Amino acid sequence: MTRSPLLHRIADYYDGKLAAHGATARGVDWRDERSQELRFARLLDLVGDDPSGTIAELGCGYGALAAHLRRTGRANPYHGYDISAEMVRTARTVQAGLDDVQFDEGDAPAEADYIVASGIFNVRFDVPDDDWRPFVRGTIETMAGRARRGIAFNLLTAYSDRDRMDPRLYYASPSKMLDWCIGRFGRHVALRHDYGLYEFTVLVRTAPKETP
Structure with a gap:
């Protein structure tokens, strides 16, 4: 895969985390498994109780979301993508026993019912x-253009404690992101900022459910 110098740098960064910590939450630069599971729950609010809609993940890491899906009884077909070839190799090995799951190297997903991304805009x-902002928005637009039903993604919040903010990381304004998403994709947008982490999750429904 041909990628920009920036994506190459990001892939190298995560390769280093994986080498240091293995297939764990810290291996994809999250604090711990508990917070990782909470993020997954918020992203999957998009899917709701849909038992069969296909799920694509951009920035799949070692496949933790795929494992979470199966562990929680969800059988949705899953396709993970990552810019790190090493992450993809690890995911294929660690999650080899999961049904209807595949992993590929790439910076953009194929079409799917739902497309999600966790943490890919942080570093x-x-x-x-x-x-950085045009890169974030361009990626979100690509996701929305390939999602038949909706997308979900998270960002670090600009409302984080100032003394704990890392200058290498991107902190977004929730209100500005909400305004942009509604202006770009329409009114079927939800933002969650209430789950105890210094971040927020955005859900965009590209094909909203009809009200009975």
């Missing part, structure tokens, strides 16, 4: 906000 290194 921006020294890229200024004004340059």
Whole structure:
């Protein structure tokens, strides 16, 4: 796969985390498994009780979401993508026993009913906000363009404690992101900022459910 210098740098960063911590939450730069599971629950609010809609994940890491789906009784077909070839190799090994699951190297998913992404907008290194923001929005637009029913993604919140904010990370304004999503994709957008982590999750329904 051909990728930009920035994506190459990000892939190298996560390769280092994986080498240091293995197929764990810390291996994809999350604090612990508990917070990781909470993120998954919020992303899957998009899917709801749909038992068969296909799920694609951008930035799948070692396949923890796929394992979470099966562990919680969800049988939805799953396709994970990651820019790190090492992450993809690890996911294929660690999650080899899961049915209807596949992993591929890539920075954009194929069409699916639902497309989700967790943590892929966090690490921006020294890229200024004004340059990082178009990358974030462009990625979200790509996800929405390939999702038949909706997308979900999370971002670190600009309402984090100032003394704990890392200059290498991107912190987004929830209100500005909500305004942009509604302006770009329509009114069927939800934002969750109430689950105890310094982040928020956005759900965008590209084909909203009809009201009975």
